[in-house]
Amino acid sequence: MSAEKDKNFEPLFxxxxxxxxxxxxxxxxxxxxxxxxxxxxxxxxYSLLKWDGIGEMNFLGITNYINMFQDPxxxxxxxxxxxxxxxxxxxxxxxxxIVSSLIGRTELFGVRFFRTVFFLPQVIASVAIxxxxxxxxxSQFGVINQILGVIGLDKYQTAWFGHRSTAxxxxxxxxxxxxxxFAVIIFLSGIQKIDExxxxxxxIDGANSTQQFIYITLPELRYEMxxxxxxxxxxxxxxxxxxxxxxxxxxxxxTRPISLYAxxxxxxxxxxxxxxxxxVILVVLILVLTQIIERIGEGS
Amino acid sequence: xxxxxxxxxxxxxxxxxxxxxxxxLIPFVLMFLGSFREHVNIIINGxxxxxxxxxxxxxxxxxxxxxxxxxxxxxxxxxxxxVILANIFAIMxxxxxxxxxxxxxxxxKLFTTVVGIMIATPFIMxxxxxxxxxxxxxxxxxxxxxxxxxxxxxxxxxxxRSFFKGLPKELLEASLVDGATSWQVLxxxxxxxxxxxxxxxxxxxTVWTWNAYLLxxxxxxxxxxxxxxxxxxxxxxxxxxxxxxxxxxxxITSVPMIIFYLIFQRHLVxxxxxxxxx
Numbered sequence: 001m002s003a004e005k006d007k008n009f010e011p012l013f014x015x016x017x018x019x020x021x022x023x024x025x026x027x028x029x030x031x032x033x034x035x036x037x038x039x040x041x042x043x044x045x046y047s048l049l050k051w052d053g054i055g056e057m058n059f060l061g062i063t064n065y066i067n068m069f070q071d072p073x074x075x076x077x078x079x080x081x082x083x084x085x086x087x088x089x090x091x092x093x094x095x096x097x098i099v100s101s102l103i104g105r106t107e108l109f110g111v112r113f114f115r116t117v118f119f120l121p122q123v124i125a126s127v128a129i130x131x132x133x134x135x136x137x138x139s140q141f142g143v144i145n146q147i148l149g150v151i152g153l154d155k156y157q158t159a160w161f162g163h164r165s166t167a168x169x170x171x172x173x174x175x176x177x178x179x180x181x182f183a184v185i186i187f188l189s190g191i192q193k194i195d196e197x198x199x200x201x202x203x204i205d206g207a208n209s210t211q212q213f214i215y216i217t218l219p220e221l222r223y224e225m226x227x228x229x230x231x232x233x234x235x236x237x238x239x240x241x242x243x244x245x246x247x248x249x250x251x252x253x254x255t256r257p258i259s260l261y262a263x264x265x266x267x268x269x270x271x272x273x274x275x276x277x278x279x280v281i282l283v284v285l286i287l288v289l290t291q292i293i294e295r296i297g298e299g300s
Numbered sequence: 301x302x303x304x305x306x307x308x309x310x311x312x313x314x315x316x317x318x319x320x321x322x323x324x325l326i327p328f329v330l331m332f333l334g335s336f337r338e339h340v341n342i343i344i345n346g347x348x349x350x351x352x353x354x355x356x357x358x359x360x361x362x363x364x365x366x367x368x369x370x371x372x373x374x375x376x377x378x379x380x381x382x383v384i385l386a387n388i389f390a391i392m393x394x395x396x397x398x399x400x401x402x403x404x405x406x407x408x409k410l411f412t413t414v415v416g417i418m419i420a421t422p423f424i425m426x427x428x429x430x431x432x433x434x435x436x437x438x439x440x441x442x443x444x445x446x447x448x449x450x451x452x453x454x455x456x457x458x459x460x461r462s463f464f465k466g467l468p469k470e471l472l473e474a475s476l477v478d479g480a481t482s483w484q485v486l487x488x489x490x491x492x493x494x495x496x497x498x499x500x501x502x503x504x505x506t507v508w509t510w511n512a513y514l515l516x517x518x519x520x521x522x523x524x525x526x527x528x529x530x531x532x533x534x535x536x537x538x539x540x541x542x543x544x545x546x547x548x549x550x551x552i553t554s555v556p557m558i559i560f561y562l563i564f565q566r567h568l569v570x571x572x573x574x575x576x577x578x
Contacts, residue, residue, distance in 0.1 A: 012399060012400055012472075012476070012482040012485070013400070013482070014481050014482050015481075015482065015483070018402070020396075020400070020482065021396040021400040021401075021402040021405075022396075022402065024392040024393060024395050024396035024400075025392070025393045025396045025397070025408060025412065027388075027389040027392060027393070027453075028389040028390060028392070028393035028412045028450075028453045028454070028457055029393070029408060029411065029412055031389065031446060031449055031450045031453065032411060032412055032416045032450045032453065032454060033411070034431075034446075034450075035424075035428070035431075035446050035447040035449075035450045036415075036416055036419045036424060036447065036450045036451065036454075037411060037415065037416075037419070038427075038431070039424035039426075039427035039428040039431055040419050040423055040424050040427075042424075042426075042427030042430075042431075043423060043424060043426060043427055045427075046426060046427060053429075053430065099316055099320065102312060102313070102316060103313045103316060103317070104313075106309060106310065106313050108313070108317075114317050114320075114321060115569065116562070116565060117321045117324055117325060118320065118321070118324060119561075119565075119568070119569055119572075120324060120325075120328065120558065120561065121324060122568075122572060123507050123511075123554075123557045123558065123560070123561040123568065124511070124554045124557065124558075125510070125511035125513060125528070125529045125532075125553055125554065125557075126511070126513060126529075127513050127529045127532055127533050127536075127553075128511075128529065128532065128550045128553045128554045129327070131532065131536055131546055131547070131549075131550045132327045132328075132330065132331045132547070132550055133327065134536075135330070135334070135347070135543055135546070135547065136327065136330065138543075141342050141343060141346075141347055141543060142347060143330060143347040143348060146346050146347045146348055147348070150348075177323070177324070177327070180320070180323075180324075181320060181324050182572075184320065185569070234420065238420040238421075238422055238423075239420055239421050239422060239512075239513070239514050242422065242513070242514055243513040243514070243529070246513075246533065247532075247533060247536060259422040262422065262425075262426075263422070263425065263514075263518075266425070266426045266429075267429075267518060272426055272430075275426055276426050276427075279422060279423060279425075279426065282422060282423070283423055286420075287418075
């Protein structure tokens, strides 16, 4: 941290003497404190209450949390989220690793075009994505069912969003579409950075391409894997999945994630306390999972 | 001489890339083509067919009769001030965090970067609604703007701080010797140099604000005030049966960001792939 001290410039303290830095930091600090940190702390406080948002607050203690663990709807949303973690995060990371190592260090023609295409889903609103896919999956005039009909697989035509056995996976598949290209680009740029001589040395030692992948590529891509895991994990639990599910199934047939259940409890049923307890669990889940990923990424 | 193995490798590489590109692009092509079709033609000719004519009637109908022109303007009203404010705030806070020492700096830095970025909308939605209601801001454009500014400013502070810290200290020393004030040093010397980093954070915050759904959903309840993603969901709720009109609304929502992405691609890719986790 000595580098920090090096960059301390006394002559900069000219607006209000030693208070100058606070003047510069004030707008960001103030708006962050009032509109992010204060409500964030309040979420924890609310989770201990029974409150409809208008009437009197009743202090419950941890009752909301106890009730949550006995609420089948909570467990349903929890297991929906587990499916989304697998399909938004784990599958795209694994598939992205395989695809990008197959491409490897090839000098590519048209790399800019592919990068442009693969990144495109990242700039589209989640609800817009959801609406396109609700047509693709639609039972009557949908794209998938029509293709199945054309190639003679009529028996597989189904209401994709209309059964518990298909709906969560159909929604989860959108995550693969959304993230696979993103993962491939990040991993490719990581692979390009690996020193060629490491591979040369391994080849001389007689390592085959699978061994090279496991012992060189994977460890060297640690940072990139952490980036993709964390970004996609947060998506599968937080705002992105909220938008995708709202605009596709609306949460029915086992597709409702924790964030949507909490929203419905708070803004439709006015159970602010219980909803906040769900949010707290969501926060804990995200923090624990991202910490685990970052620890694994740092170690090994 | 190109070896057989290399030819095979290239063939494999390009097959993978092309298949993956088609996989990514299909939904966009379907959306775009679908927004020129008529519902009855989807029923007759099926989902996979070209538009019967390239008429822009759907766009006229969605923009005028279904209020998308207001949603569009509302989205701009929310996005532009958010991006400008967030980045001005961030330029200032990154400056202090990069070049000045002061008490409580570590804590302040934590709150205005990492913690702010970590707090996602669902984490605060319930108390935030209560707060905005108490401030009498529900249905005011300020309601989605203020928290969005906070989230974006924290992200931008992190990006700009690490950029500032990478600058040679001689740069600041030289200008300070010339007798410039700290305010002048920031805006006349640092900001022009930091232009690439500022464009990166501004481009990312633009896309986030434009696409935000949950924040305007809870804070703007007047249908005349909602932004495109929320308007699109209103529309879906009411007219689910007309597929081309829904796709037209989706096109109107996403095409501005697609164009924006094509213009600022380099910055957006850079920001999304490294800035998020500095």
